[in-house]
Amino acid sequence: MENKFFSKKHIIILDIIIVSIVLIVLAKVGIEKLIIKNEMKSAEHAVTINDSVHMYSSPKEKKKYTSIEIGSDTYILKSITDKDDEDWYKVIINGKVGYVKAEDVGKYNTRYKSRELMLDVSKFNMQNNFKTIGEFKAFVINNNIKFVYIRAGGRGYGQAGNFYTDPHADSFADACEFLGIPFGYYFLDEAITVSEVDEEVKFITEYIKNRPYINNVLPVAIDVEKHDEKGRADDIWESRYMFVNDLIGKLEKENKKAILYSNANLANKYLENVQAKMWLAYYPGVTEIPDYWYSDTTGDGALNKNIITKMIGWQFTEKGIPKVIDEKVDLSMVYSNYLLYDSMKDVEDDIKRTNEMVFGPINSFRKNEL
Numbered sequence: 013m014e015n016k017f018f019s020k021k022h023i024i025i026l027d028i029i030i031v032s033i034v035l036i037v038l039a040k041v042g043i044e045k046l047i048i049k050n051e052m053k054s055a056e057h058a059v060t061i062n063d064s065v066h067m068y069s070s071p072k073e074k075k076k077y078t079s080i081e082i083g084s085d086t087y088i089l090k091s092i093t094d095k096d097d098e099d100w101y102k103v104i105i106n107g108k109v110g111y112v113k114a115e116d117v118g119k120y121n122t123r124y125k126s127r128e129l130m131l132d133v134s135k136f137n138m139q140n141n142f143k144t145i146g147e148f149k150a151f152v153i154n155n156n157i158k159f160v161y162i163r164a165g166g167r168g169y170g171q172a173g174n175f176y177t178d179p180h181a182d183s184f185a186d187a188c189e190f191l192g193i194p195f196g197y198y199f200l201d202e203a204i205t206v207s208e209v210d211e212e213v214k215f216i217t218e219y220i221k222n223r224p225y226i227n228n229v230l231p232v233a234i235d236v237e238k239h240d241e242k243g244r245a246d247d248i249w250e251s252r253y254m255f256v257n258d259l260i261g262k263l264e265k266e267n268k269k270a271i272l273y274s275n276a277n278l279a280n281k282y283l284e285n286v287q288a289k290m291w292l293a294y295y296p297g298v299t300e301i302p303d304y305w306y307s308d309t310t311g312d313g314a315l316n317k318n319i320i321t322k323m324i325g326w327q328f329t330e331k332g333i334p335k336v337i338d339e340k341v342d343l344s345m346v347y348s349n350y351l352l353y354d355s356m357k358d359v360e361d362d363i364k365r366t367n368e369m370v371f372g373p374i375n376s377f378r379k380n381e382l
Contacts, residue, residue: 055087057190059149060105061118067110071100077110083146085190086117118153120191124348126358129156129301130325132198132342134163135180141339145183149191155337159195159351160188161233161273164219166200167212169243173202175215182223189225194352196230198273200237203255204245213262220268230351231269233291234259238278249282260288269354271324276306280313289356291325291344300336302328302345305362321363324350 060080067077071092090102091114099114131152142148152160162184165177181197188195199216203209216232236256238246245252260270272279272286276294279286294311306314306326313319325346332340349355 055089055104056119057192058086058088058101058117058119059146059153059191060084060086060112060116061150061154062116065112065116067103067105067108067112069110071102071111078108080105080112081144081146083144083148083150086112088117088119118150120153120193121156121158122192124158124352126348126362127305127345128158128348130159130161130344130346131157132161132163132327132344133180133184135178137341138180138183141341145180145187148184149187151339152187152193153191157193158348159230159346160184160193161196161198161230162188163235164197164199165215166235167202167208167215169200169202169239169241169245171244173204173208173244175211177219185223185225185228189227192227194227194229195225196228196233198233198235200235201256201259202243202245203259204248206255206258209255209258209262212259213266216263217266217268231271231289232263233271233273234263234288235273236278236283237274253283253285256283256286257288260286273325273327276314276319277312279319280316284316284318288322289324289350290319290322291327291346292319292323293327293330295327295329295331298329298333300333301343302326305345307363321359324356324359 060082063082065080065082065084066073067080069075069077071094084105086101087104088101089104089109092100092102092111094100100111101114101117103110103112103117105112133148137148138145142151151157162181163178164181165175168174168176185195187193197216197220199212199219201212203212220228220232234256236252248255256272260272263270271289271291272283273291274283274293276292279290279292283290292306292313294306294309294313296309296311306323306328307320308314325344327342327344330340330342332338332343337343347356347358349358
C-alpha cells in the first residue's frame with residue numbers, strides 16, 4: 013500500500029511540474045507575442061533586396077531558419093549590432109519572426125534632392141523585366157527610385173476606342189503602398205469628341221475612387237502620343253490640345269490634379285498650348301543618370317520657352333542605362349518639390365540660372381548627344 017501511495021504522490025508531483033513548465037512556456041510565448049505586437053506598431057516597412065536572403069533564429073550566422081526570396085515584404089521590428097559590429101534586423105517575413113543581416117534589407121529613402129529618379133511601369137515590365145512583383149520592389153529600392161507612375165489603363169487607339177485597364181496596376185500600387193513610395197497613375201487619352209472627354213473623366217475618377225491608396229499622391233498623368241499604326245486621333249492633331257485641355261480642366265474640377273505626358277517633339281509641334289505641367293520624353297542615348305536637364309539638349313522643344321517653363325519631368329530613356337541600371341525600363345528625372353508639394357520654385361530657379369542657355373542660341377555648354 014505504501015508503494016502505491018508514493019507512486020501516486022510522485023505522479024502528482026510530476027504532473028505539477030509538467031503543468032508548471034507548460035504554463036511557463038505559454039507565458040513566455042504570450043509575453044513574446046505581446047512584445048512583437050507592440051513592436052509591430054512602430055515596425056518599418058522594407059523588402060529583401062538580395063536573392064535567397066537567409067533568416068536566422070538569432071542574430072548570428074548559425075541556426076539558419078529559412079531562405080527568403082528577393083523583394084519579400086519585411087517588417088523591421090528592431091535594429092541590432094552584434095559584438096563584431098555587424099548590423100542585424102529583427103524582422104517578420106512571411107509571418108515568421110527571425111533575424112536577417114541589415115545589408116539584405118532595404119527601405120524607401122525619404123530624403124529628396126531637387127531632382128530625383130522616377131520609374132514608370134505597366135504590364136509590359138512584368139513580361140520583360142521582372143519575374144515577380146518582389147523583383148520590382150527590390151529594383152526600386154536598389155536603384156533609389158523616388159517616384160513611380162503606374163499605367164492604370166486608358167482608351168484604345170483603334171476605331172472602337174474601348175476602355176481597358178492594366179492587369180498589373182494593382183500589384184504595382186500595392187508594392188508602392190507597402191514601401192511608402194509616392195506614386196501616381198497614367199491614363200492613355202484618345203478622346204476625339206467632348207462626350208468622349210466626359211467618358212474619360214468618369215473612367216479615371218471612378219478608377220481612382222475605387223483604389224483609396226494613401227501614397228497615390230502624384231498628379232494624374234494624361235498620356236497623349238502617336239502610335240505605330242493608324243490611331244483614332246491622328247486626324248485631329250492640330251486641335252487635339254483643346255480636347256486635352258478640356259479633359260484636364262474637368263479632372264481638376266473633380267479635385268484630380270493632372271499633368272500631360274507626351275513625346276517632347278510631339279508636344280513642341282502640337283501640344284504647346286496644353287494648360288498643364290508637362291512630363292516629356294526625349295531620349296539622347298545616355299550612359300549615366302543625367303546631371304543636366306532636357307533644356308540642355310538639342311531636342312525639338314528644348315528652346316521652347318512655353319514648354320520649358322511648364323516641364324516638371326524628363327523621361328530620358330526607355331532602355332535603362334547600360335552598366336548603371338541594366339533593366340531596360342523607362343526612367344525619368346523629375347522635380348521633387350513639384351510632385352510632393354506642388355511647388356515650381358526649383359523649376360523657376362533652374363530656368364533663371366540657365367536662362368541664357370535655354371532661350372538663346374545653342375552653345376558649347378550643351379551636352380553632346382549620342
